[in-house]
Amino acid sequence: MDDLYRELIIDRYKNPQFRGELDPNDITFEDDNPYCGDHIRVDVRLDENDIVTEAAYSGEGCSISLASADLLVEYIHGKTLEEVKALTKDDVLELLGIDLGPVRLKCALLSLKVLKAGAYGLGEASDDLVE
Amino acid sequence: MIADQQQLAALDIPKIRADFPILEREVRPGVPLVYLDSAATSQKPIQVMQAMDGFYRNSNANIHRGIHTLAEEATAAYELARERIAAFIGATTPKEVIFTRNTTESINLVAQTWGRANLDSGDVVILTEMEHHSNLVPWQLLAAERNLRLEFIIVTPEGLLDLESYAELLKLGPKMVAFTHMSNVLGTINPAREIIEMAHQAGAVTLVDAAQSLPHIPVDVQELGADFLAFSGHKMCGPNGIGILYGRRVLLEAMPPFLGGGDMIKRVELRSFQSNELPYKFEAGTPAIAEAIGLGAAVDYLSEIGMQAIEQHEQEIIAYALERLEEIPGVQIFGPEAQQKGGVASFMIPEAHAHDISQVLDSDGIAVRAGHHCAMPLHDKFGIPATARASFYLYNAIEEVDKLVDGIYKVKKIFA
Ligand SMILES: Cc1ncc(COP(=O)(O)O)c(C=O)c1O
Numbered sequence: 011m012d013d014l015y016r017e018l019i020i021d022r023y024k025n026p027q028f029r030g031e032l033d034p035n036d037i038t039f040e041d042d043n044p045y046c047g048d049h050i051r052v053d054v055r056l057d058e059n060d061i062v063t064e065a066a067y068s069g070e071g072c073s074i075s076l077a078s079a080d081l082l083v084e085y086i087h088g089k090t091l092e093e094v095k096a097l098t099k100d101d102v103l104e105l106l107g108i109d110l111g112p113v114r115l116k117c118a119l120l121s122l123k124v125l126k127a128g129a130y131g132l133g134e135a136s137d138d139l140v141e
Numbered sequence: 142m143i144a145d146q147q148q149l150a151a152l153d154i155p156k157i158r159a160d161f162p163i164l165e166r167e168v169r170p171g172v173p174l175v176y177l178d179s180a181a182t183s184q185k186p187i188q189v190m191q192a193m194d195g196f197y198r199n200s201n202a203n204i205h206r207g208i209h210t211l212a213e214e215a216t217a218a219y220e221l222a223r224e225r226i227a228a229f230i231g232a233t234t235p236k237e238v239i240f241t242r243n244t245t246e247s248i249n250l251v252a253q254t255w256g257r258a259n260l261d262s263g264d265v266v267i268l269t270e271m272e273h274h275s276n277l278v279p280w281q282l283l284a285a286e287r288n289l290r291l292e293f294i295i296v297t298p299e300g301l302l303d304l305e306s307y308a309e310l311l312k313l314g315p316k317m318v319a320f321t322h323m324s325n326v327l328g329t330i331n332p333a334r335e336i337i338e339m340a341h342q343a344g345a346v347t348l349v350d351a352a353q354s355l356p357h358i359p360v361d362v363q364e365l366g367a368d369f370l371a372f373s374g375h376k377m378c379g380p381n382g383i384g385i386l387y388g389r390r391v392l393l394e395a396m397p398p399f400l401g402g403g404d405m406i407k408r409v410e411l412r413s414f415q416s417n418e419l420p421y422k423f424e425a426g427t428p429a430i431a432e433a434i435g436l437g438a439a440v441d442y443l444s445e446i447g448m449q450a451i452e453q454h455e456q457e458i459i460a461y462a463l464e465r466l467e468e469i470p471g472v473q474i475f476g477p478e479a480q481q482k483g484g485v486a487s488f489m490i491p492e493a494h495a496h497d498i499s500q501v502l503d504s505d506g507i508a509v510r511a512g513h514h515c516a517m518p519l520h521d522k523f524g525i526p527a528t529a530r531a532s533f534y535l536y537n538a539i540e541e542v543d544k545l546v547d548g549i550y551k552v553k554k555i556f557a
Contacts, residue, residue, distance in 0.1 A: 014500060015555055046512035071496075
């Protein structure tokens, strides 16, 4: 538990750095975690070379889902669209620096699922994106 | 305020707890389990496990049709369980008691058989805004197929059903009124008898979702006047994978079968079949035999302790829990006051999301549920994505409420 609520997570939850919406944007997507009703939207702006120049997230959720969204959005600044598409579950867990059980894992990966669904231009987000 | 143990003289809690081996476990070394999630599923007493174990050790065989000792013992035990369950809920005959997998399957059975036979374009089905998804989605599926009109009894800000809105809806001439006896989020115990009486006066058939009520308060289908009543074994000290649909005999007789296959037929030809009699008409394929026997043992266990005593115990616990929770600064509690509800307390605190509350409580061994509790429309109505829910049962001691409250203060400290 003490691990789970590392300072980084509590801090990003209480003082998010990348919370907001971008309008206009090049990529926007939102989705829910059907198990708990958490909701996250991610907006991304790209330059002419498909490099992320700006990104933000909004929505509602627990400390794990919101802190991981904040860290993930920070992380993709300067990455190419292809790099964003290639992100995995392990990248998010590394950002968070904690191990999670199967239920909280869904919280942690919601923002990645949303981001990748948007990056691939999908109509619907799927768990396959983050497995 | 510290609880007075004497108030709970109705149940011998240490004796009851000794029947539930899991309650002795530590969640991690030195941290005992405080199980406050019985609305999701109850723990199981040793009596239920022994009944199931005994079946597999001594009598395991498929039921019906076998002419050997084990088959006869298995059949007798399965049917005895049905008789005990029938008596427990006040059915006029065991034929009115159908074994299903759970409440969800029981409700789907009614929607798919009674519903398909009796509902057509433009017909009205009345539900409530506090339904579990299992009493919403089966009707939504049928509504899409048959072009039905679904209407909802309003839930007041206090978490009660607005019976005036119900009286208005009844003027639409509904064919079915399906509602939960007790809300799994708000804890509200709805006036089932009155709701059913009003429905009958308007000519509607009724279905009661008793998943939360039947494990915790005395429920008698005759007294309620219910046409259909659904519940799950796993929430009432029984095993998973077994549930009940009670239906009034005349209704069940007139309904087409649900699943097709073995056991539900009287006679089969290559291109046709004749349905079996009740209750077998609705029990296609090999049923969950050990689970049915386990549920029979659970009913015996609850009967011996007494449903009234269990109800009283939970009344005392919930009254105390609400009182203690209300002391917590900023806490928001959903649902009516203690007298109008069962042992369910859903709450939020401003500092932390329900998941985080639950996670921190878990570090002290306290199990509560976090989320929308399969009632998304109700959470939407109250404008909240998720709540934390503590729910109580016959084996919970009042000191466990104090541990819960201490745990919530710990959450507040971490997220302050
Ligand atoms: C009110 C209510 N109805 C129905 C159900 C569904 O029960 P089951 O999942 O056993 O089918 C539940 C269980 O959570 C419930 O609380």
